[in-house]
Amino acid sequence: MNHPQEATEFLKDAANAKWHDDTLWFVRDKRDKVSKSVPEWEKLRNLASDIKDNVLANLETYLVEFEKNAKANNIHVHWAKDAAEHNQIVLGILNEHRCKAIVKSKSILTEECHLNPFLEKNGVEVVDTDLGERIVQFLNQPPSHIVLPAIHLKKMAISDIFHEKLQTEKGNDDPYYLTQAARKHLREKFLAAKVAITGVNFGVAETGEFVVCTNEGNADMGVHLADVHIACMGIEKIIPKREHLGVFLRLLARSATGQSITNYNSHFRSPSPGKEIHIVLVDNGRTEQLAREKFRNSLKCIRCGACMNTCPIYRRSGGFSYGSTVPGPIGSILSPGIDLQKHSSLPFASTLCGSCSDVCPVKINIHEQLYEWRQEITKAQGTNAKSISMSIANGIFAVPFAYKLSASMMRGALKILPESITYSGLNTWGKQRDLPELPKETFKDWYKKNRK
């Protein structure tokens, strides 16, 4: 994946790109307004950050405590070291119950593990029940945003696919009409499913319960009608105590969509009589990230998506331009840890403007980690990439005037920089931008004449 190429492609449809930018800015703006209605907002962010620091410092202890309490509540606890094992565990449970069709609410983790294609290959029908996820599933696309999966689509595109899949009226793109069609369609799926899968927003060590938040109610519709509930949870989703939910639930929805809370916040502690709850605790690279001290606190993420909504890059390039399960700023610091080569352009898909770090409800220093990943990536790429990348870097400042000034002046100004400067940056700078007018003399020359 190459972010600049993808972004260039996205921007070709200027009207769509502007709409995408405006729509996500609208969400960011709602978040700003609602966060400012909470006097202790910044204190909450500090608390959330401190709690998560404590979690990461004691992760093994909390996981064991969580497991013990969950088991005592009749929840089956499974451990998966990677995506493949996670998928096998889920399939195993389905096989045990002779289940060939499941409903699944939003779970970034199952996207990360590519659970859907795996189950489908094994003859299981998977129905994503979040409306946005169902839409992208119909289109064979991944979600383009972790909270707003279909934010890249205009309503007429949704109308078209619903017409094809759900026989809605051709050309009717009324959101209410389309939503009601999905409601009817998914109701049948909910009523028929024997197993429902959900993600997990928070696992509470103290009680062994876990919390799932939705606005649509789709997670609950699935699990309460099914016999078996499988909850897939990244190991970093653990929090120490129930009282900490107070902090996180106050931050999550406000950061995500500008609501004061999601409309459904379900606390699963033990199964209904005659039913089963399974929880799969998944590592899949998290322990590696935990070991990277500079990038450790990326694991504090509560997946609110606020950094995507605020990111001037994400808004103008779309989620798919990142080519990773989690797009946007947080994805750009998580993904290189999974595959450095594949995701090497992502930490550079940023101006380091810092807005992501300021909206983050758990205060992850995202832009600083982007900077740090750049240092790691250039190290890993070795000397060959160096001259190219550096010449581009130097080119921003050095090349434009090198173009017009003599080489001796250039060297005079930048004698510290190596001379591997090439002129490749110049054409790019000047494609859609003029170079500054060249002054008669530099400040240095002026100063010599006018002072002392």
Place this chain on the structure above:
Amino acid sequence: MNSREHILSKIKAIPRDEKPLPKIPDFSFEGDLAEKFTQSIQFNKGEIVGAGDLAGIIAQNKFKKILSLVSSFEALANTELPADSHQLKDLDLAIIEGQFGVAENAAIWLTDENMGLRALPFITEHLVIVLKKNSLVTNMHEAYKKISLAHSGFGLFIAGPSKTADIEQSLVIGAHGAKSLRVVLM
């Protein structure tokens, strides 16, 4: 080594500094909680109705199948809680009792005992929650203090009707769960 041991030992091997758990300060606020709760639920697209309004609402909306788990509203009901949740699929209205409400965001706490069947508040087309005015707390911190470690197999903070904005960020009420939430503040 199984995966559990594998993961736990990998974590243990990572040197990390001790980070203390912070204490959560008291963020409660002064003010009329019922008024704040009302604002909050309206913001969430729910509404406050009077106890006496329910009969009219039922008639006006032509609700046919009605279930009440609140004894004082049993007169409005015409069906009982079934054995199986799937039988609730054509339920028009459920009337249940909430344990307490949170003023800052209109979240209402329910547990198994309030729902009978866990699917009830979701599968019903419309939902009424009866809530005592003096049960209101200011914020989520107070809410969790109140719940403390009380055990319920399932607990739910419900704050509004089912909604989605997945199509072009247009807000649509009534995605998969109840299409409306009316709260009777007693």
Place this chain on the structure above:
Amino acid sequence: MPQVNKIGLFIPCYVDQFYPNVAIATLELLEKLGCEVVYPSGQTCCGQPMANAGYERDTVGTAKHFLKTFKDFDYIVAPSGSCVLHVKEHSPSVPGLESEQQVTQHKIYELTEFITDVLKIDSIQGSYPHKVGYHASCHGQRGLRLASASELHETPFNKARQLLQQLEGLEWVELTRKDECCGFGGTFAVTEEALSIQMGKDRLEDHISHDVEILTGGDMSCIMHLQGIASRNKQNIQFKHIAEILNEAIS
């Protein structure tokens, strides 16, 4: 005004080369405010372009040179939030000069914060009868906290605005997105050219649609980028560094 001792003027390399008037305005402004200012002529680029491109480790020499150049000054002042932030936060540790480095990182200031925080000047007397739009550079805004960020729940403040708003006749224009990035971003301007241009166009549109006459800011790098786009598209808007406005207004 407290007695301010020797100030070393740090002029970013591209300002020296392209925008000598900004450097002159900075120097004259500080002198008018009673400061003794010296421009050490041996100074070079601070190393930011390389560090942001992922080669911080190769800028030890640059950082060392910077420390030596400015070691005898009580303060270092630069008309650039971005370069100051780099020296403060992203200069690699220079072996043997760690304590000097720490001192330097504490004595370096961006121009407007130096005026408001060190010189303790709340307002500047002068006249500037123009409609001015302020471009908050991200490194100044969220890096040095020269103004409150729209993302944070904090009491609004803006050091540049504090200085500009007192000028007679100056009309401060409220923008729709008051602190969104312009898309310059150093290497980003070239490596992500399409995005950089789009972001720049969007920023310009915000100013132009609010009838801004002069777009100003504390970082010429952002302004160079915005000016380059405006000039290419023949957009009618002027560009000035805040030092130029303040210096002009005072005289």
